[in-house]
Amino acid sequence: QVQLVESGGDLVQAGRSLRLSCVASGSIFSSSITYWYRQAPGKQRELVAYITSDGTTNYVDSVKGRFTISRDNAKNTVYLQMNTLKPEDTARYYCTIPRLLAVNYWGQGTQVTVSS
Secondary structure, three states: OOOEEEEOOOEEEOOOOEEEEEEEOOOOHHHOOEEEEEEOOOOOOEEEEEEOOOOOEEEOHHHOOOEEEEEEHHHOEEEEEEOOOOHHHOEEEEEEOHHHHOOOOOOOOEEEEEEO
16 A cells, blocks of 8 residues: 655744645555544544645645645655644544545544644
8 A cells, every 4th residue: 555654743832833845655645535634532533635636635624824735746755734723633543545534544643732
């Protein structure tokens, strides 16, 4: 199976920014929709954003205007730029694709913690 590795999470104060990265083991993002999910303790995993193979993007309402998903096919990387972070954004963030969702496979993710 393809391997995805998330990075970029950190502990930051509210109002700051972070950029998360998701690096794939091969050239897959150009032909696959890619999702960013997040999950906080005690809460259900939530779809935050996605980007399709043709570049269409969408976001959950709570992050619209603050988060931007993008892709660099040459680097086999998908990004999540997170601006104006809020404590409610605190969660572990995961990237995934349909072939991994199909087998309920989740990597280690990357932790984002936003303090007040």
